Amino acid sequence: MPKWFTPAVVICGLMFAVAPILIAEAPYESTMGLVQKIFYVHLPSAWMFLLAAITCGVASVRYLFRGNPRQDRIAWSAAELAVLFGAITLVTGPLWARKAWGTWWQWDVRLTSSLMGWMVAVAYLLLRKYGGPGSDKLAAGLALFGMANVPFVYISVNYWRTIHPTTNVVPTLPTSFGVPLWFSAVTFLLLFVLLLRMRIRLEEQRTRLDALYLAMDEHR
Amino acid sequence: MTFLRTFLVVLLLIPAAFDLPARAQQPPPQQQDEFIPIEKLPPQDQLPAAPLLVAAYSFVALALFAYVVSVARRLGSVQQELNRLESELKRSGRT
Helix, strand or coil, X not given: CCCCHHHHHHHHHHHHHHHHHHHHHCCCECCCEHHHHHHHHHHHHHHHHHHHHHHHHHHHHHHHHHCCHHHXXXXXXXXXXXXXXXXXXXXXXXXXXXXXXXXXXXXXXXXXXXXXXXXXXXXXXHHHHHCCCCHHHHHHHHHHHXXXXXXXXXXXXXXXXXXXXXXXXXXXXXXXXXXXXXXXXXXXXHHHHHHHHHHHHHHHHHHHHHHHHHHHHHHC | CHHHHHHHHHHHHHHHHHHHHHHHHCCCXXXXXXXXXXXXXXXXXXXXXXXXXXXXXXXXXXHHHHHHHHHHHXXXXXXXXXXXXXXXXXXXXXX
16 A cells, blocks of 8 residues: 555544534534534535546546556446445435435436436446456446536536525535535545545455466466 | 417417416415424424434445445455465475
8 A cells, every 4th residue: 555545544534533523513504404414424425426437437438548457447446436425425315305305305307317327336336247258348338428427417406497406505605514514525535535545456456366366377 | 371370379378268267266375373383293294303314424434334344355355365375376486
């Protein structure tokens, strides 16, 4: 692991310890009250979900055009993180919606496109695990669809009528709501980087293992 | 051409003609004349926020913890196998 990894883990741990204090001290929102505090984990995890889908897509494009196996390892690792953060987004969202909107789920454009993006990431992982030889290229193609879905997920709330808040909410947040949100977002970003590095390391070690098995076969 | 225009105007006016009396019959929205404490609502209308909040934060903590453990375990087992193979290769190289 690189030198920065251990200090970054310590910083991330400290930030995760401080974040709940900031969230607890944030004021209650006037109409939603206590349940609005789900926002401080829902939104950062949604951002990490989209970031993971973009990372997976960009690495897949580079793998498809340059054939660099390192890019394939990054794409695979990012797809796993897209599934993780996507699951967090898709679970915390309905828990918030049940109280705020009176319903767990609505088939509106933001929610449906997010679910679709998450299913693309799941499909990517299934393809890599059970697809056999050649699945790397096929999965890379699938990752492009996942990446193309990202801007659609983001801007959909501004163009379609939906009960989901628009993208204008975050820029207009008062400081009392903004500080815990941005602190939480930076914490999630640091965690994303650490998890991605850890997951890439796993793929690197697997590649080394395959190379060793090949060397042993040649030796025999 | 004039006939067609008249026909289209009539066609557009028909739904409005049926809709206006219906709207006129709608009762005006009721004004609120009392406040009801949340405890007096039937149980199915009371939805406390705390369990939803606790469920959300617990899920986040569990999901992240489970993923870190899963990656660490996979990394550990690959590392173990790597070490075993490397030592096996060294041994076979010496003999």
